[in-house]
Amino acid sequence: MKRTVPMMIAMIGGIIMMIQYFIPHQVSQDVFNYYTEWAPLVGSFALVLGVGSLTRVHIHKIRAKAPNWPYSYAVLIPLYLIPVFAFFLPASIGGGTGKPSVFDFMYSRVQIPIQATMFSMLAFYIASAAFRAFRAKSALATILLVTAIIVMLAQVPIGDLFGRWLPDTGLWILRFPNLAAKRAIELGVGFGMLATCLKIIFGVERGWLGGAGE
Amino acid sequence: MINWEKFLNIDRRWLYLLIAVVVIVPFFIRMGLPVVPSDEVRSIYNLVDSLGPDNAIFIGWDFDPGTEAENQPMGVAVLRHALDRHVPVFITAVSPLGQGLAEQGAASVFDTRIPGNFVYVPWAEWEPFRAAGYVGRDSLESAWKAAGNSLPEGARGWVFEGVDFALLGYLPYFGLVVLGMGTSIATQYPTDAYGNNLREMPMLRAHKNLREIDLAVTLAGSTACMYWVVYGTSRVGLPVAFGVTAVMATDYYPYIQSGQIVGMMGGLRGAAEYEVLEHEGGHTETTGKAYRGMDVQSLAHILIILFVILGNIAYFAGGFHKKTALKSGR
Amino acid sequence: MRNTTERRFMLKHLELLLLMVLLPFGIAQAQEVGPQDATAPAVDSSNPSDSSAVSLDTALEVVPPVEIAPPGAVTVSDFPNDAGDHLLVSFEPSPDEALGILVYRIYRRTPGATDGTEEWAVVKTVAAGDHTEIVDGYDPDYLVTQGTQYEYRVAAVTADCREIPGEVTVAQVVGRGEWFHTEKLKVLIGCIIFISLIFYYFKRAQMCHELYLRPIPGIDAIDEAIGRATEMGKPILYVPGLSGIEDVATIASLTILNRVAKKVAEYQTPLRVPNRDPIVYTVAEESVKQAYMEAGRPDSYEANSVFFVTDSQFAYVAAVNGLMTREKPATNFYLGMFWAESLLLAETGSLSGAIQIAGTDAITQLPFFITTCDYTLIGEELYAASAYLGREPKQVGSVKGQDACKGIVMTLVTVGIILSLVDIFTGGATDPSKSLLLKLQGLVDVTSLE
Incomplete structure (x- = not known):
């Protein structure tokens, strides 16, 4: 039962959604709308489980005094305190989501800079990866390397100093060879998706069922 | 004699240091390298430039703070251009963080301390004029001026909330939101981000759903931009333009070739190209942050190319190509 | 007058x-x-x-x-x-x-x-x-x-x-x-052909026909990578991508997780599965739990081995990178959908000295994984991995079915290229009335509309 019901839901739902695509009639539209209304609801419930998981993991770390356990407080305190400030406390003591507020401060002065920093680390990592891993080991690797250098130069104004041919070649590479390779991979991916979806709908693939699958 | 093995296994922190130096120095020593706009950016600019007060566009702030450096200048540039052409702009966001960034982007355009910006008139502030029947842009501006309001020195014009600009903000499950806006914008966003009734806004009355929108520019650091194509372009024929990070740009050339998107700004360079076009078109006094960033990016790219070349020299000079070595430098 | x-x-x-x-x-x-x-x-x-x-x-x-x-x-x-x-x-x-x-x-x-x-x-x-x-x-x-x-x-x-x-x-x-969208007739015909092919190979595989699958080094290395972690007594990190359950790449990743978890349970190696999406988290947790039960070691399952982190992209990266630098997993799997975080994760993993196996259908992230990981499953290989690991007849048949579909598309593309070249030489490229390619497209259109 635990296994059959979800599989039947997936099968019936999958077939209905597949057929629905070809039917413009109102009945079909209603089915689609009904489905799209359900999706956010399920997501909201799952978020509660997610927050529960996060809390459980960190409480466990604190109780067990696991390595670096004080950091768990840095997760749990803002996780519960910021919503309290944002939704329950009056603006006079820094509540609410307007400016100035604790929520706004945490957002604009903590979250944005931290996220921007994380992303900017890419520049350092790309440099390191380029030095260590980008080798002209074979003829194909050499072509790839030369192409990469042309495209990199074409993407910045300094490339224009070598003459218009460089940015034009860079753009040509992006517009044609890049496109050809991308389409080839995407075709394979598309058929892979099609096969995976069919496997799910017809019960061949059950990994997505979690514990009920096998 | 150079020890190539040692050279190849150099502490990565030295490489990081060099990148840091190259990124910081151009902020102090400006090179002002010329930026030549590409066709992909020019097509977006031309489309926005052909629009006027009877049209409307969406700008989707569909990115998080992580890609702010690349995406934010694009949003600011398109917003500035549209407002200068008096094209009404609706702003949406895929995530709550995106809404905050949109507010910051708009605030930078409405900061009248900086010349070349716009004066923002909030919805509540021009309520008496609305009550008196001034809802058309020209008559509203005339009446606004007649009431004794004047533009500060250096400002480019007024932006009336609800006529020229509306921040719709973030809604969860954004794909479904775009899908719903194909039928009605107001059913998805009964109010804007500040709680103002959207149905009362003149710009919404003239543009009730995405069929009546002339362009949606989505600025994204993820596949969120695809919501606009999947649910906007394919379902209601909404013209969509992308402003994506440089890494993602290669992903979306097929959409340009197939005509599914109008154009694309790829990374900081795309934003810089838009700024240059805008400046040449007389819509801004100077180019913006993206153009300044081009010097940094130029030098960083050159340095990375140098790393690749040096890495290869060491690899071959040290004879490592004859050995079986593990990847990742281990 | x-x-x-x-x-x-x-x-x-x-x-x-x-x-x-x-x-x-x-x-x-x-x-x-x-x-x-x-x-x-x-x-x-x-x-x-x-x-x-x-x-x-x-x-x-x-x-x-x-x-x-x-x-x-x-x-x-x-x-x-x-x-x-x-x-x-x-x-x-x-x-x-x-x-x-x-x-x-x-x-x-x-x-x-x-x-x-x-x-x-x-x-x-x-x-x-x-x-x-x-x-x-x-x-x-x-x-x-x-x-x-x-x-x-x-x-x-x-x-x-x-x-x-x-x-x-x-x-x-x-x-x-x-009751039928006439403009979607061509899509319907295409779907029927491709779906029929995949079903045909399902059936063929079930009828005990031996089907050959080209070996994929990345998939073959999974067992070896788990063994390495066991020998070193260090945990295995499995990142199921950053996308939601609606992404087929995530589903493919979860099916691989199920098989990886079974082996991990057999070897009694610690497993860490951080999640970005709450729904993916619930499915992943159930999947791992079940794998431990099937391996006959339900008591070895750690309640906190599968956990939700945050739905914020870079905060998730910070958490996983922190985990890598603190716990130093011996093996890292990055399978599913990835965006800008791919290099941030894989480079940190590389620094920590882990053996890394990645797989994604996000084409723009593939170069980052290829340069920093030991093995990378490219595009559809991610979807095929489940069939490779399980070797069940229907799973293998689905891979052959995909190949057959690709064969049809490749034939059509080749015909298109040849006709385009003929058009260039016969003037059809500039004069639509002489174009063989357009004629063929017209033929296809007429057929599909009939």
Whole structure:
């Protein structure tokens, strides 16, 4: 039962959604709308489980005094305190989501800079990866390397100093060879998706069922 | 004699240091390298430039703070251009963080301390004029001026909330939101981000759903931009333009070739190209942050190319190509 | 005689001249009416607060209005391939359009409302000379209901804001929803062919035909990587991508996780599965739990091995990178959908000295994984991994089915390339009438429509 019901839901739902695509009639539209209304609801419930998981993991770390356990407080305190400030406390003591507020401060002065920093680390990592891993080991690797250098130069104004041919070649590479390779991979991916979806709908693939699958 | 093995296994922190130096120095020593706009950016600019007060566009702030450096200048540039052409702009966001960034982007355009910006008139502030029947842009501006309001020195014009600009903000499950806006914008966003009734806004009355929108520019650091194509372009024929990070740009050339998107700004360079076009078109006094960033990016790219070349020299000079070595430098 | 003719000519054209002079005022007025008044059935040009309207009224007092014929017949037809909520309305423009008609307003109401209970609603305003066919039903405030018969009326609005209404027409048809979208016929044919092929190979594989699968080093290395972690006594990190459960790559990743977890349970190696999506987290947790049970070691399962971190992209990266630097897993799996975080994760993993296996269908992230990971599953290899690991006949059949589908597409692409080349040499590339490629495309179109 635990296994059959979800599989039947997936099968019936999958077939209905597949057929629905070809039917413009109102009945079909209603089915689609009904489905799209359900999706956010399920997501909201799952978020509660997610927050529960996060809390459980960190409480466990604190109780067990696991390595670096004080950091768990840095997760749990803002996780519960910021919503309290944002939704329950009056603006006079820094509540609410307007400016100035604790929520706004945490957002604009903590979250944005931290996220921007994380992303900017890419520049350092790309440099390191380029030095260590980008080798002209074979003829194909050499072509790839030369192409990469042309495209990199074409993407910045300094490339224009070598003459218009460089940015034009860079753009040509992006517009044609890049496109050809991308389409080839995407075709394979598309058929892979099609096969995976069919496997799910017809019960061949059950990994997505979690514990009920096998 | 150079020890190539040692050279190849150099502490990565030295490489990081060099990148840091190259990124910081151009902020102090400006090179002002010329930026030549590409066709992909020019097509977006031309489309926005052909629009006027009877049209409307969406700008989707569909990115998080992580890609702010690349995406934010694009949003600011398109917003500035549209407002200068008096094209009404609706702003949406895929995530709550995106809404905050949109507010910051708009605030930078409405900061009248900086010349070349716009004066923002909030919805509540021009309520008496609305009550008196001034809802058309020209008559509203005339009446606004007649009431004794004047533009500060250096400002480019007024932006009336609800006529020229509306921040719709973030809604969860954004794909479904775009899908719903194909039928009605107001059913998805009964109010804007500040709680103002959207149905009362003149710009919404003239543009009730995405069929009546002339362009949606989505600025994204993820596949969120695809919501606009999947649910906007394919379902209601909404013209969509992308402003994506440089890494993602290669992903979306097929959409340009197939005509599914109008154009694309790829990374900081795309934003810089838009700024240059805008400046040449007389819509801004100077180019913006993206153009300044081009010097940094130029030098960083050159340095990375140098790393690749040096890495290869060491690899071959040290004879490592004859050995079986593990990847990742281990 | 000549004088009389000239006078008549001048009088006739004086009206036109005045109209031309007034036209800018009229346009300004029409624009000022703006969106708010667009739905009003009659034009109110007496807005005391608008100076341009006052000047126009004053001017109109001295200018006699020009006689303009109303718009002609209205034809209503059903909009194809819809839910019955759209109608195609076309009208004949006024023959005097050039005499100062600015816009046409298309009004609609339900019949039987002639007693005044329902007022006319403007469903669309179109500029004169623009187009005379509109789709009714797009305006969310005036939706078309399936099966309702409406009445239409088109009115011409002149530069001096007069409205010249045409005849009321009862719609010749009512909106009807269709049961098949004719423009999707080609998609349907393609789906039937490809789905049939995949089913054919499902069946063939079940009938014990030995099917060969090309070895993929990345998949073969999974066992070895788990073994390495066991030997070193360090945990295994499994990142199931950053996308949601609706992403097929995530589902493919979860099926691999199930198989990896079984092996991990057998070897009794610690497993860490951080999640970004709460739904993926619940599925992953159940999947791992079940794998431990199947391996006969339910007591080895750690309740906190699968956990939710955050739905924020870079905060998730920070958490996982932190885990890598603190716990130093011996093996890292990155399988699923990735964006900008791919290099941030894989480079940190590389620094920590882990053996890394990645797999994604995000093409732009593949270079980052290839340069920093030991093995990378490219695109569809991720979807095939589950079949490779399980070797169940149907799973293997699905991989062969995909290959057959690709074979068809490759054949079509090759034919297209050859025909394009022939077109270049025979002039078909520049002259569509000579193009073999276009002829073939036409043939395909005709066949599919039949």
